[in-house]
Amino acid sequence: MSIPVDGPPALRLASTGTLTYGLPVGEVLGVSTLRGARLIAGRTGLGRVVQRLNVMEVPDILSWVKPNELLLTTGYPLRNTPQSLDNLVADLDERGLAALAIKLGRYLDSLPAEMIEQADRRGFPLILLADDVGFDDILNQVLTDILNRQAAVLARTEEVHRALVQIVLCGGGLQEVVDEVAALLEVAVAALDGEQRVLAGAGPEEHVQAMRALGRGSPQEGEHLVVPVVAGGFDHGKIVAYSPSGSLREADLTILERAATVAALVVTKQQAVAAVESKYRADFLRDILAGRAGDDDRVVAHCSGFGWDLDRPVMVLVAELDGRARGAEPERPSRDGGREGGRESGRGEPARAEPGGRAEPAGRGAEERLAQERLAAAWTTAVRRHDRGAAVASFAHEVVAVVGAEDGDAAALSAGPVQAMVKEAAAVFAEHRRTFSTGISRTVASPAGLPEAYDQAVKAVRVGRQLHGAGARAHFDQLGVYRLLSLVSDPAELHAFVRETLGELAGDDEPELVDLRRTLQVLLETNLNVAETARRLHFHYNTLRYRIGKLERMLGPFTEDAHLRLNLTLALHVLRMRGI
Structure with a gap:
């Protein structure tokens, strides 16, 4: 007969890291009715979990046994076939039984040595029961003990x-939850986020830091337990309990699971509040950068409620992800109350911000949003560490920070504190295998100058990336001629100048013309040094002479006309700014 345990009488973390219910064999042997019992083999298996009991009094018992059973027998089914005992341990062990308890004397006088050796080898407990104990007493006592434990x-x-x-x-919040669990379990406890950062911890500092590494592994009984914090289908991190002395008990995992459920509620509540506050802050900063937030006194007073200090000289930093999908252009604050797209097209028409651009694949869009969130978190942490009164907000495709600039000129700040912020944010963000470029504005003395400073930072980040590639950091004042070109308010005029100056070389459709334009660019960069240009382009000297003649027939005598060379140089600079 089989008596299952109804419900979770006790909690046990098995060696595989999975949660099982029942009592270990070692504790079952401690009940009063089994005090006269003797363990004769399989001592290493005393940690096996007993979830149910069964009595073997039929020959075909193997068809009825279940995993985690304590099997009781007098040997009656095997009285005529003692040779079956040799294989019985192997058969029972393969079916996952917890242990075998045998009462000798009535039907079996002894157990074969091979059976005992096999039980020791497999770690399968063999128990000899006392003659004066009844099976019903064992069943009742073990079940009572299990129910009391439950x-x-x-x-x-x-x-x-x-x-x-x-x-x-x-x-x-999380800290109070962690403190309560640590007090109940009398061990160190920490709440970690998805990046293994400690959100809250209780216990010695060295134990809390150790749990950062433990959170990456699987639960281990005794030393540490790990439970994920999951809410709304999202993994928000982990709750970890740690005891170097191995004092974690059977039921501690259940307490940790309850704590993880409560932590999930706290996290989702905090995220909901933070999302509302973040959107409100971002909307107000967008209004400031668009010149729609009111006069300086109103802006300063309102920002002080956010902990932002704008009543001082400040500068604007814009961080933008590199390698963003085309068509996913930023929506930037505009002074007419709307939002404007970022890039200018090759025909002088503004490229449409999403929606309206090329649609991103669903997976790509989710990946971009996640990258943007992580960039915002990295920048917020880095900026706050250097300037507690800075304003930081995440827009659709960029992170904007307004930081203090009262301690020096813009160039010095760019090479000092700003560089430190960029490095810290980049170090955090490097884990995600993405880069970002940063643009830095001039210093402004009041909030009224922030819209212009924001435009400068946007131009700096775009031009800087074009000139220096991904991960660029550019100050507006360091853009040189590109700064002047970026101040032209009508992009169509710039592109018309390019077409008029370069003619056929302005397009990208013909590879041969693109190659000729490259030759012209290197010639101008080397101040018409034919030998140096030929070396850079790996051309024969006569080949380059032929190309120069062809270029002059298309563009005019630029080798003799300094003004024409200036126009050509400016036109090539405008082309390098294409898409900015």
Whole structure:
């Protein structure tokens, strides 16, 4: 007969890291009815979990046994075939039984040595029962012990649940949850986010830091336990309990699971509040950068409620992801109350911001959003570390920071604190295998100058990336002639100048013409040094002479006309700014 355990009598973390229910064989041997029993083999298997009991009194018992059973027998089914005992241990072990308890004397006088050796080798406990104990007494006693343990575990779990829920109802956060769990378990406990950063910790600092590494592994009984914090289908991190002395108990995993559930509620609540606050802050900063937030006094007063200090000289930093999909252009604050797209097309028409550009694949869009969120988090952390009064907000495709600039000129700040912020943010963001470029504005003395400073930072980040590639950091004042070209308000005029100056070389459709334009660019960069140009382009000297003649027939005598050379140089610079 089989008596299953109804419900979770106790919690046990098996060596595989999975949660099972029941009592280990070693504890079952401690009940009063088994005090006269002797363990004769399989001592290494005392940690096997007993979930049910079964009595073997039929020959075909193997068809009825179940995993995690304690099997009781007098040997009656095997009295006529003692040779079957040699293989019985192997058969039972393969079916996942916890242990075998045998009462000798009535049907079997002894157990074969091969059976005992095999049980020791497999770590399968073999127990000899006393003659004066009945199977019904064992069944009742073990089941009673299991049920008593179940009641104690459920009572403690309910107590923990009430305490943790009370923390949430009283407005407590992750730190209070972690403190409560650490006090209950009497071990170190930490809440980690998805990047293994410690959000809250209780216990010695060295234990809290150790849990950052433990959170990456699987749960291990005794030393540490790990439970994921999941809400709304999203993994928000982990709750980790750590005890170097191995003092974690059977039921501690249940308490940790309750704590993870409460932590998920706290995290989602904090995220909801943070999302609303972040959007409100970003909207107000967008209004400031668009010149729609009111006069300086109103802006300064309103920002002080956010912890932003704009009543001082400041500069604007714009960080933008590199390698963004085309068509996914930023929506930037405009002074007419709307939002304007970022790039200018080759025909002088503004490229449409999304929606309206090339649609991004769903997977790509989700990846971009996640990268943008991580960039915002990295920048916020880096900026706050250097300037507590800075304003930081994430827009659709960029992170904007307004930082103090009262301690020096823009160039010095760009090479000092700003460079440090960029390096710190880049170090965090490097884990995601993405880069970002940064644009830096001039210093402005009041909020009224922020719209212009923002435009400067945007131009700096775009031109800097074009000139220096991904990961560029550019100050507006360091853009040289590109700064002057970026100040032209009518892009169509710039592109008309390119077409009029370069003629056929302005297009990208013909590879031969693109190659000729490259030759012209290197000639101008080397100040018409034919030998140096031939070396850079790997041309024969006579080949280059032929190309120069062809270029002059198309563009005019630029080798003799300094003004023409200036126009050609400017036109090539405009082409390098294409898409900015």
